[in-house]
Amino acid sequence: MKVNAPSAWHPAPVCAPVDIRWWLRHRDSLTRLLQAHSEHFRVEPVFQALAAACIDELAIMNLRWGVRALVREVYLRCDDMPVVFAHSVVKPAHLQGAWRGLSRLGNQSLGTMLFTNPLIRRTPFEYKQLKPHHPLFARACEQLSDRPMSLWARRSLFTLQDQPLLVTEVFLPAIRQLRAAE
Structure with a gap:
């Protein structure tokens, strides 16, 4: 099935506010970055x-x-505020292969697994301003008291042994309360 323009992801977050763009474009482990910008970091599995x-x-x-x-x-x-909603997708057959540890992560960070294996390759980011009609928007907003008009997201494909894992990170309004490094 071909994806058409209304749902297109873009190679740059050109319209993103500056304070969100810094987070969107950061290429290192988001887990480590969030840990560095908070006193208490945790992963809360929801699905x-x-x-x-x-x-x-x-x-x-x-x-x-x-x-x-x-x-x-x-x-x-970060400090008990939800700052990112992370969504990952992998084919079931690849759970027996390259991504066999994924189904047992629980409250462990996927980022830790992805950034400690030198054999894993990552594609460039794609960006999208999610609107309320996108299914990830609704799921990302489930724990928010105030629903924003839109949310910025990025995604990239991680590949290990020619088996892809898609990771999408949706940046929630509370990310703005964390101090972005200069």
């Missing part, structure tokens, strides 16, 4: 199951409509 991927994930993951994938969703919390 993990075989489920349908979002329609704009089908092409990049080479999935057909209706085929289930392992979907894992967590909130990354």
Whole structure:
């Protein structure tokens, strides 16, 4: 299934506010970055199951409509504030191969696993301003008291042994309360 322009992801976050753009463009481990900008960091798992991927994930993951994938969703919390909603998608067959440890992460950070293995390759980021009609927007807002008009997200594909894992990170309004480094 071909994804058309309304759901397109872009190679640069050109319209993102400056204070969000700094977080969006940072290429190192987001886990380590958030840990450095808070006293208490934790991963809060909220969903993990075989489920349908979002329609704009089908092409990049080479999935057909209706085929289930392992979907894992967590909130990354800094000082008990949800600052990032992270969503990952992997084909079930790859849970027996390159990504076999993924289904047992629990409240451990996926980023720690991804950035400690030198064999894992990452594609450049794609960016999108999520609006309320996008399924990740609604899920990201579940723990927010005030629902924003939009949220900025980035995604990239991690590959190990030619097996892809798609990671999308949705930046929540509280990220602005963390001090971005100069």
